[in-house]
Amino acid sequence: MEPGSEPQLDSSQETETLVKRLAGPSSGKAGLALDQTEINRIIAEASKGSKFYDNEKRKDKELTERINRIKKEKDESMRGVDIRKVEAAVDQLLVQLEAQRDLSQIIVHVDMDAFFASVELLYNPELAGKPFGVGRGVLTTASYEARKYGVRSGMPGFIAKKLCPDLILVSNNFSRYAEMSAKVMNVFRRYDSNMCPAGSDEAYLNITEYSVMHGLTAEACVQEMRKAVHAETQLSVSAGIAPNKNKPNGQFQIPFDSASIKAFMHHLSIRKVPGIGRVNERLLESIGIKTCGDIYTHRVVISVMDKRFGLKFLLQTHLGIASNIVEPHLREERKSIGAERTFSSLGDKEKVLQKLQEIAAELEKDMSRNGWTGRTVTLKYKLDTYQVFTRAKTFDRYVFTKEELYLVSPLAACVQYYYE
Known part of the structure; x- marks a missing residue:
């Protein structure tokens, strides 16, 4: 564009x-x-x-x-508002939340380094040391040089x-990424059979049992795991070690004590907290919250606007308390399955329909492999104006084949309507 x-x-x-x-x-x-x-x-x-x-x-x-x-x-x-009364109530809630802190588990968040770019380097070593991006219309990742x-x-x-005028753009190769992701996840599962994938290139693991069984410290265990990933895939992975599923930045181990965790969280940007995106970042900044430490300062405002901001969630964030339960998503918990593609703007109707057929075929493959069916098909698409739209249709029967996903869903109908 x-x-x-x-x-x-x-x-x-x-x-x-x-x-x-x-x-x-x-x-x-x-x-x-x-x-x-x-x-x-x-x-x-x-x-x-x-x-x-x-x-x-x-x-x-x-x-x-x-x-x-x-x-x-x-x-x-x-x-x-009686500020002192509200402060006292919030402080009491903080005491209750602190009493629930569990420091007994070793939780690791692993994140592959520039995953798509790193995979591309394996297939094209000539890109080494050069600035390049993966994707055409919109980049899915970029090399560290870029x-x-x-x-x-x-x-x-x-x-x-x-x-970067010298930037090299390479096309996405999702089949390669899926293959390498499977290899990496298999390594992670050796350390926690119940590990929870959080995407194709990251996951949460509870390595408590593995560390005890093998007489390893948390740091030694993670180093061993990272070496195994590199030895078997030639890819590197960063890890954050903590007593819960908060996400530290890069390779880092938070000491397993309350004071150290709260000190770490105090100056952490609110944007670093999982679940707080750009919109919520600005909303929180509008009431003076830029860091996790600011949550305590503005606890009265958050309390009186609890329905807007979520008092308990933010207080737990301030304390650095999060779930330490790691387990794969159960079938009955899963709400949706999807496939998506990023590509340059397409102006030709037939090319758009062809792209939709490719996505439908990929989705059928994923659904068949995992035994999934569904009744509601949703299409999310972005125009060359960068506006995002969503269309959905629910059926009285379950669908799963590429023909059904493409022909009976809102996909083709939406494209037909758009071009008319």
Whole structure:
């Protein structure tokens, strides 16, 4: 997609939040420069006049209006509140939550390093040491050499090229990634047969039993596991070790005591907490919460706006308390199964339909392998304006074949409607 011919805005018209939004959701990825001010400026300049810019500007405006309503709601909610009484109630809840802390389990979060890019290097060693991105229209990942320029996942290809003119773009090879993912997960299962995959390139493991049985410290056990992954796949993996399923940044072990955990969480950006995305980050920032330590400072506001922000969840976040139960998703717990593709903009109707057939075929393969069927088929698609739409249809029978998924679902009908 090339930038359009929309009139460019003067820099004074850009808000700080829009510039940050244009930078994308992966601005905290490993390998990126700590100070991304200049990178974000280049992204904003390169985006002007594009459909991507217009869409992000619209979303930023909508979120800003939502935040203004929340601020008004906050002011109204705080009127007449007995602050000391609310603080005392919240502090009592903190004591109760602290009493529930369990430090007996060793939980590891493992995350493959630049997984798609690393797999591509195995098949094309000539890419070694060069800045390259995986994906065409929108990048699914970038090599560490490319990240030095600010290139990262979720970024439109034309923006990535502005940041790094020598960037090499390679197509996604999902069959390769699936094959390597299976090999990596098999290594993880040796250390925890009940490990919980959290995607194709990351997982949670409870290595307590394995460590005890083999007389290993947590650190030694994880080092052994990482060496096994590299020996069998030539891929590297980072790991965070903690008493629960909070996600530390990179390779790190949190000491297993309450004081150390709370100290670690105190200065941690709220954006680093699993489940808090860009939208919730801005909503929390609107009431003064930028770090996990700020949660305690603003505990009265959170309490009176409990339904809006979730008091218990945020207090547990502040304390660094999370679930330490690791187990694979049970069949009865699974709500959906899906397949998706990222590709350059397609303007030809037949090519779009062909792409949908490929996705339907892949979904049938996954469903057949795991014995799944479903009654509701949902299509999520993104236009070249970067606007995302969702369409769904529920049937009175279960479907699972590619023909049913394609012909009876909203897929073909939606494309037909769009082109008419």
